[in-house]
Amino acid sequence: MSRQINVALIGNPNTGKTSVFNALTGLKQTVSNYPGTTVDKKEGVCRLPRGLKAHIIDLPGTYSLNASSLDENVVVELLLNKNDRNYPDVAVLVTDVENLKRNLLLFTQIKDLKIPTVLVINMADRMKRRGITLDIQHLEKRLKTRIALTSTRKNEGIAELKAIINNYKSLSTEPCLDSSVIDPVYFENLANAFPNQELYKLWLVISQDVNFGRIARKALNVEKFKTKSTSELKRLQQKETIKRYQFINDVLKVGQTIDTSKATDLRSRLDRILTHKVWGYVIFFFILLTIFQAIYDWATVPMDFIDGAFASLSHWLKDVLPSGIATNLLAEGIVPGLGGIVIFIPQIAFLFLFISVLEESGYMSRVVFLMDRIMRRFGLSGKSVVPLISGTACAIPAVMATRNIENWKERLITILVVPFTTCSARLPVYLIIIAIVIPEGRFIWLSYQALALMFLYMLGFASAIVSALILDKILKIKRKSYFVIEMPNYKVPLLRNVLITVVEKTKAFVFGAGKIILAISIILFVLASTGVGKQFNEAESIIRSEVAGQGLTEEDINTRIASHKLEHSIIGVTGKAIEPVIEPLGYDWKIGIAIICSFAAREVFVGTLATIYSVGQDDEDTIKNRMKKEINPVSGVPLFNFASGISLLLFYAFAMQCMSTLAIVKRETNSWKWPLVQLVVMTALAYVVALFVYQILN
Numbered sequence: 001m002s003r004q005i006n007v008a009l010i011g012n013p014n015t016g017k018t019s020v021f022n023a024l025t026g027l028k029q030t031v032s033n034y035p036g037t038t039v040d041k042k043e044g045v046c047r048l049p050r051g052l053k054a055h056i057i058d059l060p061g062t063y064s065l066n067a068s069s070l071d072e073n074v075v076v077e078l079l080l081n082k083n084d085r086n087y088p089d090v091a092v093l094v095t096d097v098e099n100l101k102r103n104l105l106l107f108t109q110i111k112d113l114k115i116p117t118v119l120v121i122n123m124a125d126r127m128k129r130r131g132i133t134l135d136i137q138h139l140e141k142r143l144k145t146r147i148a149l150t151s152t153r154k155n156e157g158i159a160e161l162k163a164i165i166n167n168y169k170s171l172s173t174e175p176c177l178d179s180s181v182i183d184p185v186y187f188e189n190l191a192n193a194f195p196n197q198e199l200y201k202l203w204l205v206i207s208q209d210v211n212f213g214r215i216a217r218k219a220l221n222v223e224k225f226k227t228k229s230t231s232e233l234k235r236l237q238q239k240e241t242i243k244r245y246q247f248i249n250d251v252l253k254v255g256q257t258i259d260t261s262k263a264t265d266l267r268s269r270l271d272r273i274l275t276h277k278v279w280g281y282v283i284f285f286f287i288l289l290t291i292f293q294a295i296y297d298w299a300t301v302p303m304d305f306i307d308g309a310f311a312s313l314s315h316w317l318k319d320v321l322p323s324g325i326a327t328n329l330l331a332e333g334i335v336p337g338l339g340g341i342v343i344f345i346p347q348i349a350f351l352f353l354f355i356s357v358l359e360e361s362g363y364m365s366r367v368v369f370l371m372d373r374i375m376r377r378f379g380l381s382g383k384s385v386v387p388l389i390s391g392t393a394c395a396i397p398a399v400m401a402t403r404n405i406e407n408w409k410e411r412l413i414t415i416l417v418v419p420f421t422t423c424s425a426r427l428p429v430y431l432i433i434i435a436i437v438i439p440e441g442r443f444i445w446l447s448y449q450a451l452a453l454m455f456l457y458m459l460g461f462a463s464a465i466v467s468a469l470i471l472d473k474i475l476k477i478k479r480k481s482y483f484v485i486e487m488p489n490y491k492v493p494l495l496r497n498v499l500i501t502v503v504e505k506t507k508a509f510v511f512g513a514g515k516i517i518l519a520i521s522i523i524l525f526v527l528a529s530t531g532v533g534k535q536f537n538e539a540e541s542i543i544r545s546e547v548a549g550q551g552l553t554e555e556d557i558n559t560r561i562a563s564h565k566l567e568h569s570i571i572g573v574t575g576k577a578i579e580p581v582i583e584p585l586g587y588d589w590k591i592g593i594a595i596i597c598s599f600a601a602r603e604v605f606v607g608t609l610a611t612i613y614s615v616g617q618d619d620e621d622t623i624k625n626r627m628k629k630e631i632n633p634v635s636g637v638p639l640f641n642f643a644s645g646i647s648l649l650l651f652y653a654f655a656m657q658c659m660s661t662l663a664i665v666k667r668e669t670n671s672w673k674w675p676l677v678q679l680v681v682m683t684a685l686a687y688v689v690a691l692f693v694y695q696i697l698n
């Protein structure tokens with residue numbers, strides 16, 4: 001008569017559980033689902049010496065016993081329920097030698113449940129290359145367990161593991177550390193109320209998220225003992241995690257040595273350089289510099305082509321179509337509006353090409369790691385780097401990407417500061433203004449214009465970080481979190497993945513932003529070509545009598561009439577109304593209109609100006625040249641000069657001009673308070689900075 005025991009394979013995802021499972025069971029396995037779920041349940045049989053038969057379950061990957069997903073709940077439900085027919089006689093905790101510290105958190109929790117536990121340290125074949133050595137004896141003593149050092153790839157250590165399982169009766173069931181120290185009084189009360197239960201199990205049942213661990217909760221009926229609020233429980237859980245990591249750090253200090261200078265694999269050598277305290281930042285900086293330079297050098301040709309093509313198209317349409325309101329709408333409203341979108345495709349595509357290559361290659365995770373050192377000091381987490389970098393695409397996905405940040409305070413701060421990073425919508429504004437006001441020379445191989453753009457991106461990040469620091473001081477929310485990063489291996493980016501990202505992001509820009517830009521272009525055209533009152537309706541006769549006898553050409557007169565009409569159109573009147581407010585910043589009412597319109601979305605700025613300047617213009621010219629020709633009516637100097645250009649750039653760098661971002665922040669923070677704070681503070685800051693800079697430069 002053979003005896004059978006249950007063995008559960010438990011561990012973080014990707015530690016090699018399934019590989020160990022295969023090594024133990026061979027082909028004797030079955031796959032089904034856990035009742036009521038779609039989670040895979042793999043079972044198998046392993047024959048051990050002395051007639052012992054091990055029934056082995058490969059449990060879903062889990063990071064801790066505080067379930068946060070259905071997969072993890074399967075593990076928690078099983079381990080909390082001694083009556084389950086699969087309740088393990090032995091837990092085999094599989095860890096990855098390269099991530100031992102993170103993996104051991106779960107181990108210490110399982111030990112607290114007093115289940116006989118074996119520790120498998122897998123992927124031993126990678127130790128030498130990573131410069132890792134282990135003191136197994138020390139680890140066994142401190143962790144109160146037996147250790148099997150395995151490599152399923154080389155089929156090593158499996159026999160030892162079988163032998164340990166076979167001797168499961170001699171495994172210690174003593175916990176590694178006393179978790180009740182996190183709140184001794186509470187734990188003592190618990191122990192008194194349920195004298196027959198494992199203390200740690202009670203704690204797990206009580207502190208589990210309401211959606212998980214239901215079976216055990218029902219069985220134990222702890223509800224009436226739930227004297228602590230959810231936030232108190234969360235705080236205690238964090239305290240517990242910290243205690244555990246302190247213990248693990250302490251054990252690994254002696255038990256594990258990682259001599260990265262001895263590591264020989266390419267990955268370690270690359271890591272050593274790319275995350276170096278000095279070189280890491282220097283390299284990151286040069287990569288950024290190269291990207292911005294490339295955006296400029298490579299995109300100029302297609303951009304000039306597009307710019308010219310749309311100008312010709314407008315002109316051509318006017319020639320071939322019968323003159324009238326519909327033709328004007330098409331040639332002066334829709335086509336320039338479309339041109340204002342299409343022209344940015346080359347630069348946006350190049351930017352995302354680089355970002356996705358960095359992500360795909362694995363380099364971005366090194367940046368996250370590198371930046372964590374700095375981010376911590378500013379109340380952010382290393383994980384905030386991803387939203388901040390995604391923010392260069394669009395604040396909306398970036399705000400959504402903050403969901404990875406576990407700690408609420410760090411998450412809120414990240415959400416609040418993300419709109420400072422330079423999103424692709426600001427890019428068009430920057431590009432056109434830089435092209436007009438920054439000279440074309442080069443400093444060594446870097447053009448001034450590329451440097452200016454890079455400066456604006458840096459300014460975005462810097463403002464985000466400084467505001468984070470201020471928010472960290474102001475917000476009265478407690479913060480304590482552990483940051484564990486997954487470092488993927490380096491790989492040559494898959495061309496397909498990169499191209500998909502580029503196409504997707506570009507499409508999102510064209511169809512997301514494009515729709516708004518086009519709609520606003522049309523509205524603007526209508527508002528700019530309708531007006532009320534004598535000045536608008538009789539513009540022609542007013543101007544003609546004004547210039548009579550001055551010997552102007554017919555073309556000049558037409559231009560005068562058009563601009564007189566524009567000035568007295570609905571939009572001109574509105575722009576003028578806000579002129580007193582923006583005049584100290586160096587702007588005129590036309591820029592005022594563009595600013596008002598860009599509160600819907602920033603990228604509308606260029607399209608708006610394009611539309612405004614195209615109205616009534618017959619000559620074939622690019623938007624850029626038209627903007628260059630504008631004269632400030634007050635001072636008589638070019639409207640877009642160095643002082644007003646820089647002032648505008650800075651205004652756009654700081655102002656919160658995006659209704660969609662405000663909407664998403666409202667959704668993610670579940671209150672109007674935070675989006676309103678963003679709107680008011682950022683816009684006020686933008687105004688003050690632009691005012692200050694213009695007054696100094698002028």
Ligand code: GDP
Pocket residue numbers: 011012013014015016017018019020061122123124125126150151152153154
């Ligand atoms: P699970 O998610 O824990 O079930 O892990 P898997 O068994 O699916 O393994 C995850 C990855 O690690 C796979 O790519 C395996 O090939 C790899 N792997 C598993 N064991 C070893 C090992 O001993 N050495 C090495 N180098 N890789 C391993």
Ligand code: MG
Pocket residue numbers: 017018019
């Ligand atoms: Mg698996």
